[in-house]
Amino acid sequence: MIALLVRDMRLAMRAGGGFGLGLAFFLLVAVLVPLGVGPNSALLAKIAPGILWVGALLACLLSLDRLFALDFEDGSLDLLVTAPIPLEGAVAIKALAHWLVTGLPLTLIAPVLGVLLNLPEAGYFWLVVSLALGTPALSVIGAFGAALTVGLKRGGLLLSLLVLPLYVPTLIFGAEVVKRGADGMATATPLALLAAITAGVAALLPFASAAAIRINLR
Amino acid sequence: MELRVDQLAVARGGVTVLEGVSFALPAGRGLVLRGPNGIGKTTLLRTVAGLQPAAAGAVSAGAEAIAYAAHADGLKATLTVTENLAFWAAVYGTAAVEYALAQMNLLDLRDRQAANLSAGQKRRLGLARLLVTGRPIWVLDEPTVSLDTASVALFGDVVRGHMSRGGSVLIATHIDLGIEAEVLELGPYRARDGSQSSAFDAAFGGDFA
Numbered sequence: 001m002i003a004l005l006v007r008d009m010r011l012a013m014r015a016g017g018g019f020g021l022g023l024a025f026f027l028l029v030a031v032l033v034p035l036g037v038g039p040n041s042a043l044l045a046k047i048a049p050g051i052l053w054v055g056a057l058l059a060c061l062l063s064l065d066r067l068f069a070l071d072f073e074d075g076s077l078d079l080l081v082t083a084p085i086p087l088e089g090a091v092a093i094k095a096l097a098h099w100l101v102t103g104l105p106l107t108l109i110a111p112v113l114g115v116l117l118n119l120p121e122a123g124y125f126w127l128v129v130s131l132a133l134g135t136p137a138l139s140v141i142g143a144f145g146a147a148l149t150v151g152l153k154r155g156g157l158l159l160s161l162l163v164l165p166l167y168v169p170t171l172i173f174g175a176e177v178v179k180r181g182a183d184g185m186a187t188a189t190p191l192a193l194l195a196a197i198t199a200g201v202a203a204l205l206p207f208a209s210a211a212a213i214r215i216n217l218r
Numbered sequence: 219m220e221l222r223v224d225q226l227a228v229a230r231g232g233v234t235v236l237e238g239v240s241f242a243l244p245a246g247r248g249l250v251l252r253g254p255n256g257i258g259k260t261t262l263l264r265t266v267a268g269l270q271p272a273a274a275g276a277v278s279a280g281a282e283a284i285a286y287a288a289h290a291d292g293l294k295a296t297l298t299v300t301e302n303l304a305f306w307a308a309v310y311g312t313a314a315v316e317y318a319l320a321q322m323n324l325l326d327l328r329d330r331q332a333a334n335l336s337a338g339q340k341r342r343l344g345l346a347r348l349l350v351t352g353r354p355i356w357v358l359d360e361p362t363v364s365l366d367t368a369s370v371a372l373f374g375d376v377v378r379g380h381m382s383r384g385g386s387v388l389i390a391t392h393i394d395l396g397i398e399a400e401v402l403e404l405g406p407y408r409a410r411d412g413s414q415s416s417a418f419d420a421a422f423g424g425d426f427a
Contacts, residue, residue, distance in 0.1 A: 003308030014296040075290025
């Protein structure tokens with residue numbers, strides 16, 4: 001299992017891997033939105049939580065279609081299924097690797113981009129906390145979508161359509177945490193719901209993803 | 219460990235292609251599957267390896283005794299030869315990387331990226347994976363594609379060595395590997411009516427169609 005994590009991280013870091021793609025996209029969104037909206041700092045401060053969360057979500061989506069498709073194309077998915085590690089564990093590990101190369105860097109760079117969007121001072125802490133709690137759910141749900149569409153030609157479009165509605169609760173509660181935090185209100189309720197979504201999908205979806213892969217390999 | 223296949227029927231895309239296939243493969247023996255293109259050799263091997271369910275019949279050996287090598291080698295182009303093998307060795311919990319490299323004559327290429335290997339060298343690396351699995355039953359699908367005669371002979375030696383250590387080999391191939399193995403012609407097992415069931419039923423195991 002650790003070997004799979006190490007391999008996926010190494011593949012992402014080497015040339016041609018997906019590392020940096022999501023980060024660059026997130027950066028573009030945060031730089032371009034203030035230019036598009038104009039120099040109204042009060043307006044920017046108001047929309048910053050939503051923009052940052054939407055940007056992080058779309059950046060996560062960007063590299064999802066490669067999650068299982070590459071392993072499927074070169075035949076290593078067949079070999080992983082017949083290997084002595086449980087497929088459910090392999091799926092969870094691959095989702096974890098996806099989070100480590102997209103969700104975690106996004107979380108760490110988000111405060112810097114918050115400055116560009118004039119996020120109120122009180123919001124930075126909650127921005128990092130909500131992204132750290134919420135982006136793992138994005139990776140796990142995304143892995144489920146990728147498992148459903150593995151083996152399909154041009155499965156990326158279907159993947160986006162399948163995954164986007166499942167992302168909505170995470171987006172709503174994640175952005176709500178930042179918004180309330182920035183306004184100095186209590187954040188406990190949306191934060192608890194965000195954590196509940198992440199815990200729930202991390203516990204259940206690897207089983208669904210493994211079942212979907214088994215069916216798709218037949 | 220003996221591999222027994224009993225009255226096995228296999229389906230591809232919802233169409234039964236082979237039925238009534240039975241054979242026993244004792245430890246230390248080899249069995250070569252022969253048959254024209256499209257008869258279902260790959261489908262049969264995938265079923266034996268546990269990648270797809272049997273339409274009928276049973277495979278006795280557990281999937282955990284079987285190492286499967288398909289048409290695709292499952293190599294990662296940006297990893298080196300050693301890294302590729304070390305990953306599979308870690309997954310299977312063995313430490314036979316050096317041994318496998320030596321056996322498949324890959325020691326000189328060990329630090330090269332898989333992307334820079336020729337087709338035959340990639341194939342040799344893909345087959346070296348079998349040696350690091352440590353599993354007794356090898357299920358091989360056309361293992362000699364793109365190998366030159368010297369490499370075919372080398373792989374023949376590896377297979378003979380595996381059999382002499384009590385391993386067994388189920389292999390679909392059209393060329394002579396120089397191993398002592400029985401031959402099973404699949405022609406007589408071709409499914410007669412090609413009974414069709416939908417992919418949906420096949421996926422969800424429903425008998426309600």
